[in-house]
Amino acid sequence: MKLYYSPGACSMGIHIILEELGKPYELSLVALKDGAQHKPDFLAVNPKSKVPALDRGDGKVLTEFPVIAWWLAKANPAAALIPADxxxxxxxxxxxxxxxxxxxxxxxxxxxxxxxxxxxxxxxxxxxxxxxxxxxxxxxxxxxxxxxxxxxxxxxxxxxxxxxxxxxxxxxxxxxxxxxxxxxxxxxxxxxxxxxxxxxxxxxxxx
Structure with a gap:
């Protein structure tokens, strides 16, 4: 997995979830202050021009914090990061x-x-x-x-x-x-x- 993030942005919440899971992942810096979210390289990942974005490692990318958080929790049930009921x-x-x-x-x-x-x-x-x-x-x-x-x-x-x-x-x-x-x-x-x-x-x- 690869997390596209910017230091101190809301993506830090997804970063924390990835650390809680303890599974291998990469970080890819998107320097929001420098406008990197609007550059072609990142737009190819997330046309919405914002972080977080998560490359799941299966050729698909997830965007939007709630969806990424939900997917990580549901894909890793042993971590118990979302209620089972x-x-x-x-x-x-x-x-x-x-x-x-x-x-x-x-x-x-x-x-x-x-x-x-x-x-x-x-x-x-x-x-x-x-x-x-x-x-x-x-x-x-x-x-x-x-x-x-x-x-x-x-x-x-x-x-x-x-x-x-x-x-x-x-x-x-x-x-x-x-x-x-x-x-x-x-x-x-x-x-x-x-x-x-x-x-x-x-x-x-x-x-």
Whole structure:
């Protein structure tokens, strides 16, 4: 398998899942800051111009974080990275979608790329402010509905935790936000996991 990633991007969540699996894989750097996602070489891999993308090693490529996470979990059942029961799997997918489809774009892309949301440069600070307010609101929603213990789901650690981690990491390392209690404890637990530490070190990121 080969993961197309950019250091510190949402692809770090997939990187963590690959480390949790403990199977051989390669990393292929896509330097988003240099616009590598728009270059012909990467467009041939993923015409959507974004990471993560996963070459499964069978001549096929998967894109979109929730799908890659789900496929890795289902293809490696011994790792127990997704609940085995239908209800648990549905809740896991629900959380993946909320993180990747709502929290990521509406809270953090608004902060990091305000030009995606307004063409007027003078409005960029308002976009950043709204992004931070959204992050607080979405994290409060997760906090209120927290159903697990240390991890998101009552069944324990899953691919949903790898997704939540990347927005928690952005919140605390890049946005200066304070996480509510369950999420703060979750971040600490994630940072203590060897797979997370290995992935962050490989990407040159602070623990």
């Amino acid at each position: 239908l209800e648990g799997e549905a809740r896991c997918l629900e959380l993946l979608d909320y993180v990747c489809g709502t929290i990521h774009p509406q809270a953090f892309t608004r902060q990091f790329r305000p030009g995606n949301y307004t063409l007027r440069e003078e409005d960029f600070p308002k976009s950043v402010e709204l992004g931070k307010a959204n992050a607080d609101k979405y994290f409060a929603t997760l906090e209120k509905g927290w159903a697990g213990g240390t991890y998101l789901l009552p069944s324990g650690y899953s691919v949903a935790d790898a997704a939540l981690f990347f927005v928690e990491y952005w919140a605390t390392r890049r946005s200066g936000l304070t996480l509510p209690p369950h999420l703060a404890a979750h971040l600490a637990a994630m940072l203590a996991r060897p797979a997370v530490q290995r992935a962050l070190t490989q990407e040159g990121l602070a623990l």
